[in-house]
Amino acid sequence: DIQMTQSPSTLSASVGDRVIITCRASQSISSWLAWYQQKPGKAPKLLIYKASTLQSGVPSRFSGSGSGTHFTLTISSLQPDDCATYYCQQYETFSPCTFGPGTKVEIK
Amino acid sequence: QITLKESGPTLVKPTQTLRLTCAFSGFSLTTNGVGVAWIRQPPGKALEWLALLYWDGDKRFSPSLRNRLTVNKGSSRNQVVLTMTDMDPADSGTYFCAHRPLGAFYFDFWGQGLQVTVSA
Numbered sequence: 001d002i003q004m005t006q007s008p009s010t011l012s013a014s015v016g017d018r019v020i021i022t023c024r025a026s027q028s029i030s031s032w033l034a035w036y037q038q039k040p041g042k043a044p045k046l047l048i049y050k051a052s053t054l055q056s057g058v059p060s061r062f063s064g065s066g067s068g069t070h071f072t073l074t075i076s077s078l079q080p081d082d083c084a085t086y087y088c089q090q091y092e093t094f095s096p097c098t099f100g101p102g103t104k105v106e107i108k
Numbered sequence: 109q110i111t112l113k114e115s116g117p118t119l120v121k122p123t124q125t126l127r128l129t130c131a132f133s134g135f136s137l138t139t140n141g142v143g144v145a146w147i148r149q150p151p152g153k154a155l156e157w158l159a160l161l162y163w164d165g166d167k168r169f170s171p172s173l174r175n176r177l178t179v180n181k182g183s184s185r186n187q188v189v190l191t192m193t194d195m196d197p198a199d200s201g202t203y204f205c206a207h208r209p210l211g212a213f214y215f216d217f218w219g220q221g222l223q224v225t226v227s228a
Contacts, residue, residue, distance in 0.1 A: 046215065
């Protein structure tokens with residue numbers, strides 16, 4: 001299986017800060033990567049798919065980039081509502097899909 | 109509007125079989141390319157994909173759990189049923205069903221989740 005890692009595991013930033021979360025795959029997954037936001041007690045919410053395509057209705061302050069094994073999720077201006085845990089998920093065609101361990105984002 | 113909702117027992121004993129139902133609306137499982145997946149999350153831990161049922165009846169399973177899982181359409185055409193045998197306390201967590209859109213293996217709509225505890 002393809003293993004996913006994320007860094008940092010937790011980050012604390014101020015409202016208005018630019019936040020970057022990194023996701024790495026153990027082998028190339030082209031652009032087959034999605035990002036989810038999960039708040040406590042809730043289901044995950046799809047933010048981005050195919051590494052950089054914003055899901056309908058997701059604020060434009062969220063963006064994704066990368067390909068191969070290295071990906072990033074950027075929040076251009078952190079808002080209080082963005083406090084959550086963020087997960088990446090690879091869905092390379094010939095491998096079972098796997099999720100990263102998550103990055104918890106907190107407001108300072 | 110696509111919605112999904114999980115139902116089933118919230119408490120099962122070790123070695124028992126878990127049977128969960130996902131009731132959905134807003135799409136048809138006969139539509140080309142569509143799928144319904146099951147994903148779980150142990151308390152405080154990451155998400156783990158379990159299984160996927162495709163519109164054409166094809167199925168995919170997590171390799172580590174393949175021997176314990178079955179997934180089928182339910183008695184109603186808008187239901188998918190997951191069964192997991194030989195339940196263990198390590199299987200405790202929240203179980204989600206989710207919609208897989210055409211052409212990709214990510215999940216754009218999710219149920220609210222069902223918390224399942226495995227305990228004697």
